Amino acid sequence: MQVDMRVLVLGSGVIGVTTAWYLSQAGHEVVVVDREAGPALETSFANAGQVSPGYSAPWAAPSIPVKAMKWLLMRHAPLIIRPRLDMAMIRWTVAMLRNCTHTRYALNKGRMVRLAEYSRDQLDLLRRETGIAYDGRQQGTLQLFRTEKQLADVHKDVDVLKAQGVPCEVLDPAGCIAAEPGLAASDVGFVGGLRLPNDETGDCFLFTNALARMAAERGVVFHQGVDIQALETADGRVVGARTSQGVLTADAVVVALGSYSPRMVAPLGLKLPVYPVKGYSITARIVDADRAPVSTVMDESYKVAITRLGDRIRVGGMAELSGYNNSLPHLRRETLEQSVGSLFPGGGDLKGASYWSGLRPMTPDGTPVIGACQVPGLYLNTGHGTLGWTMACGSARVLADLMDGKTPEIEAHDLSLNRYGAWAGAFAPGYD
Secondary structure, three states, rough: OOOEEEEEEEOHHHHHHHHHHHHHHOEEEEEEEEEEOOOOOOOOOOOOOOOOOHHOOOOOOOOHHHHHHHHHHOOOOEEEEEEOOOHHHHHHHHHHHHHHOOHHHHHHHHHHHHEEEEEEHHHHHHEEEEEEOOOOOOEEEEEOOHHHHHHHHHHHHHHHHHHHHOOEEEEEEHHHHHOHHHHHHHHOOEEEEEEEEEOEEEEEHHHHHHHHHHHHHOOEEEEEEEOEEEEEEEOOOOEEEEEEEEEOOEEEEOOOOOOOOOOOHHHHHOOOOOOOEEEEEEEEEOHHOOOOOOOOEEEEOOOEEEEEOOOOOEEEEEEEOOOOOOOHHHHHHHHHHHHHHHHOOOOOOOOOOEEEEEEEOOOOOOEEEEOOOOOOOEEEEEEOHHHHHHHHHHHHHHHHHHHHHOOOOOOOHOHHHHHHHOOOOOOOOOOO
8 A cells, every 4th residue: 555644543442542553653644533532441441451472362262162061150250141132142152162172272372372472572662662651560470270170271372382482481389479479368279370471461541541642742633532433435445434523534444443343344244253242350459569469360260360550459351242231240340359359368459449341352263353354445453352452562563564565574364354254154164
């Protein structure tokens, strides 16, 4: 494509704002549009706070079908399915189950780690170049195992990490406490952990807003509080978007609307395999620093991340299939409190914690959708699931390079919508 384009970015979450930043850095005129009053007020607002390439893994794992049946009977289940007459949910669920094989898990995890590691490197470069601050910590993360079965199963992930050149170490309980001294106060009988020393933490909301301010200073225009009604086309090409404040035209449009991306592109005949998977978090003030986490601890039993963000503890996780629903059931809060309260008792003010939920845009194979599609002028950067913060900078840089006609610094052909073939449900041609 030509240089110095006018690009319209739809969405001002962490994916949209990083996309705008890297496109602006490449010399393009960039306009961002979002229905919210400011950046990062939906899924990017109170996520788990991890930048964890080493833990990048699809939910579609070989053990998930059996585990899901057990989780249906658990009070504090990491996966909650609320059956509904929703063909999109049914197709997505069946497609995810088709990815629950050892071969596909290794393939999907490999490309997710590839993108996430690249993204972490881009974040590090951005931090050094701009001095951006967001309560970040570069002190590694720890995946904690409460059962011998969890510990035994970690070898599959370790194999993939080693193949990708990612430093990691399997720790015994004493090693876990050495990495996270606050665990010494826990009476949970954890058996070991997987530590990723290069992983990071940080407040995604603070990061996104800081980057948006820097982008605005460099000429990026933000239209906040503006409803995006539809994509505008002419002669078979996307040429802008119709909004509540009129039509905005552009040479190229990037859809970075998270879980709402499929609805935006559907009128063009595109079937984007992204479905909202709801996650929850609580944020508590630290009351005893010695009993709080140093960085992030991933509680494998509950699929919950417990993260230190400055003087706060963020506890986030779980996955709920219930459509476009942002309700806050008390039982989900109990699960988060159960996890952090058992591992870091007395570390945070749980009674005074704020409670939040967000809709993560998930693909059946766990990998985001990045790049051009069959409609000229339209680009996608969506489907990051639980890893939007982890993959944001790398995804945006890859997309900016593709839009400039450059070869990205990492392999990117398997990140595009083309990997799904003619997506038409769970058994799309070319999906393999």
